[in-house]
Amino acid sequence: MSIVIPRADATASAPSSPQPRRKKRFEPVAGPLRVVLLLIYAVPILFIVLTSLKQPGDVISSQSSFLFTPTLDAYTNVLSTSGLFVAMQQSLVIAAGTTALTLLVAIPAGYGLARVDSRITTIGLGLLIVLQMVPQTANVIPLYQIFGAWGLLDQNAGVIIADTALLIPFATLLLRPFFRAVPEALEEAASIDGASIPRTFWSIMLPIARNGVATTGTLVFLLSWGEFLYAVNFFLSPGNYPLSALLAQQVSAFGINWPGLMALGVITSIPILILFTFTYRLLREGLTLGAVK
Amino acid sequence: MSADLTAARPSRRLSASPGHTRRFPRRRSLSRRGKLLFALPAGVFLLIFSFFPLAQLGRMSVSDVSARTLNSPWEFVGADNFVGSATQGSLVPAFGNTVVFVLIVTVIGLIGGLAAAILLSTSTWLSAFVLGLMVFIWALPPVVNGSVWKFLLGDAGLINSIITGIGLSPTAVPFLYDERFALLSVAIVNSWAVVPFNALVFRAAILGIPGETFEAARIDGANRWQEIWHMIVPAVRPTTLVLAVLTIVYAFRSFDFIFVMTYGGPGVATNTLPFLSYLQAFVRFDFGMGAATAVISVLLVLVLAVIYARSVRSEEAHS
Numbered sequence: 001m002s003i004v005i006p007r008a009d010a011t012a013s014a015p016s017s018p019q020p021r022r023k024k025r026f027e028p029v030a031g032p033l034r035v036v037l038l039l040i041y042a043v044p045i046l047f048i049v050l051t052s053l054k055q056p057g058d059v060i061s062s063q064s065s066f067l068f069t070p071t072l073d074a075y076t077n078v079l080s081t082s083g084l085f086v087a088m089q090q091s092l093v094i095a096a097g098t099t100a101l102t103l104l105v106a107i108p109a110g111y112g113l114a115r116v117d118s119r120i121t122t123i124g125l126g127l128l129i130v131l132q133m134v135p136q137t138a139n140v141i142p143l144y145q146i147f148g149a150w151g152l153l154d155q156n157a158g159v160i161i162a163d164t165a166l167l168i169p170f171a172t173l174l175l176r177p178f179f180r181a182v183p184e185a186l187e188e189a190a191s192i193d194g195a196s197i198p199r200t201f202w203s204i205m206l207p208i209a210r211n212g213v214a215t216t217g218t219l220v221f222l223l224s225w226g227e228f229l230y231a232v233n234f235f236l237s238p239g240n241y242p243l244s245a246l247l248a249q250q251v252s253a254f255g256i257n258w259p260g261l262m263a264l265g266v267i268t269s270i271p272i273l274i275l276f277t278f279t280y281r282l283l284r285e286g287l288t289l290g291a292v293k
Numbered sequence: 294m295s296a297d298l299t300a301a302r303p304s305r306r307l308s309a310s311p312g313h314t315r316r317f318p319r320r321r322s323l324s325r326r327g328k329l330l331f332a333l334p335a336g337v338f339l340l341i342f343s344f345f346p347l348a349q350l351g352r353m354s355v356s357d358v359s360a361r362t363l364n365s366p367w368e369f370v371g372a373d374n375f376v377g378s379a380t381q382g383s384l385v386p387a388f389g390n391t392v393v394f395v396l397i398v399t400v401i402g403l404i405g406g407l408a409a410a411i412l413l414s415t416s417t418w419l420s421a422f423v424l425g426l427m428v429f430i431w432a433l434p435p436v437v438n439g440s441v442w443k444f445l446l447g448d449a450g451l452i453n454s455i456i457t458g459i460g461l462s463p464t465a466v467p468f469l470y471d472e473r474f475a476l477l478s479v480a481i482v483n484s485w486a487v488v489p490f491n492a493l494v495f496r497a498a499i500l501g502i503p504g505e506t507f508e509a510a511r512i513d514g515a516n517r518w519q520e521i522w523h524m525i526v527p528a529v530r531p532t533t534l535v536l537a538v539l540t541i542v543y544a545f546r547s548f549d550f551i552f553v554m555t556y557g558g559p560g561v562a563t564n565t566l567p568f569l570s571y572l573q574a575f576v577r578f579d580f581g582m583g584a585a586t587a588v589i590s591v592l593l594v595l596v597l598a599v600i601y602a603r604s605v606r607s608e609e610a611h612s
Contacts, residue, residue, distance in 0.1 A: 034412050038423045041430055044441045047451065105335045112331030120329060129601060131343055133594045135546045135567035138587035141574045142346035142353060145363050165342035168335055226434025229548060233575060247436045251443060251553050258444055265437045276429050283428065288497035
């Protein structure tokens with residue numbers, strides 16, 4: 001926390017001192033470049049939404065025209081597919097399950113690794129970094145065989161477990177600096193007052209590090225919402241696919257129905273937009289802290 | 294235990310104090326070590342679902358494993374899978390593609406990220422809006438971002454409409470299905486997706502530079518370019534080092550955008566090492582060969598991990 005607060009201050013106060021002066025300056029280069037940057041990131045989003053409001057016929061003639069009669073056909077078509085609500089439910093179950101399980105395991109791990117400086121900690125951190133770097137394809141190949149042998153294929157539990165294993169290193173490494181920032185004196189005070197270690201952890205550490213927990217939880221949810229490699233391979237039929245896997249399957253098919261695909265893209269992104277609106281401030285501070293440590 | 298004793302017999306606290314002070318640090322260090330137990334569930338979970346699969350991957354890479362023999366005893370074949378993968382002619386191009394891909398994404402990702410961070414480190418509403426938009430796009434599922442770029446880069450897509458419209462090229466540029474452009478296109482889109490994150494981290498480093506430094510430079514008559522070159526760039530150097538490794542790893546692991554935009558094609562043009570291992574295992578059902586290719590990429594990761602650990606250590610030593 002003691003690290004988070006100064007950083008939050010830095011972003012809030014540092015601009016205020018040099019900024020008024022910088023704003024007054026005439027910026028012949030930076031101003032237009034900022035607009036270019038806006039376009040580079042806004043145009044693709046604009047096109048997802050625009051295309052989802054077109055008829056399939058509008059897209060064949062010219063994909064980039066802005067003049068067309070908007071229609072919600074693509075949405076009604078996608079929503080009337082019986083599989084869509086199953087896919088939404090699957091996305092939600094997998095993302096929520098992964099987030100819960102990852103936090104359950106990674107929070108204590110982040111705390112433990114933050115408080116003990118020993119050789120085991122160094123080795124543990126090194127292994128987590130290595131795991132975080134391993135390409136997902138190196139996991140999916142053996143997991144497919146192992147889950148087949150253990151009866152975890154074609155099950156939500158299999159995908160949740162695989163996603164959790166994928167995200168524990170990331171979550172633990174992100175949480176650790178938040179716990180490390182809590183002054184140890186607080187814990188010592190609690191232990192002198194007779195609180196046990198688990199109790200200190202639960203009622204002192206966890207509330208103080210809640211920003212870190214919220215940041216990590218949000219990111220784990222976002223990542224598992226978008227994950228599709230495990231889903232595509234572990235589910236044996238598209239009937240059980242979450243939204244991301246459905247999208248991945250349709251976009252690599254031949255003869256893409258673009259308005260339908262974009263409508264599906266919008267539907268997949270709306271929950272992210274909602275979550276993002278509530279957590280943006282948190283992410284902005286939390287990511288910068290976690291990335292560097 | 295010692296806590297129970299002192300609590301139960303407060304009267305003895307004074308007389309026991311010499312022993313107590315001796316025992317207290319030891320108890321504390323014991324309980325501190327005990328806190329490592331908090332990491333035990335994660336350790337067990339990763340042992341079963343990450344390290345055991347990696348060991349299995351290693352075993353697979355030296356065995357003959359096909360879809361049919363996946364769940365029966367595997368026949369040991371030594372280095373056959375590695376040799377087979379190399380002689381099929383896909384391993385070497387995949388290695389080359391991976392290097393090119395990682396280079397493009399890292400260079401654009403770092404320079405673009407720093408440029409965006411400098412542009413957006415002002416407190417105008419436009420900067421705030423653009424930064425928010427960029428982070429939102431970073432948070433979107435890669436399948437969504439990949440899909441829209443596949444659309445925009447199509448023959449009748451926006452990019453080609455602009456190119457033919459202003460007369461840069463008489464016909465549409467086959468961005469995603471020509472061997473010359475495909476890898477470059479996917480790499481640039483991947484950079485586009487990683488720039489927001491790098492910009493966010495760079496921006497925090499820039500905002501951490503004391504305001505007086507800028508004021509002093511301005512009094513001395515430094516212009517904006519001198520400010521960037523002599524103050525911002527040196528100040529973000531440690532951040533750059535860490536971000537460079539993170540971006541290299543991100544680019545190396547990249548799978549989603551290739552899957553969505555080109556599926557490794559045309560031919561082997563966008564086969565990177567991780568993607569090649571996926572194709573070998575799940576499209577050609579040669580799990581042994583896929584595992585062999587994956588083992589090579591894991592070994593490369595180990596090299597990167599050592600570099601990363603060193604750069605983090607030097608970052609911590611400097612700050």
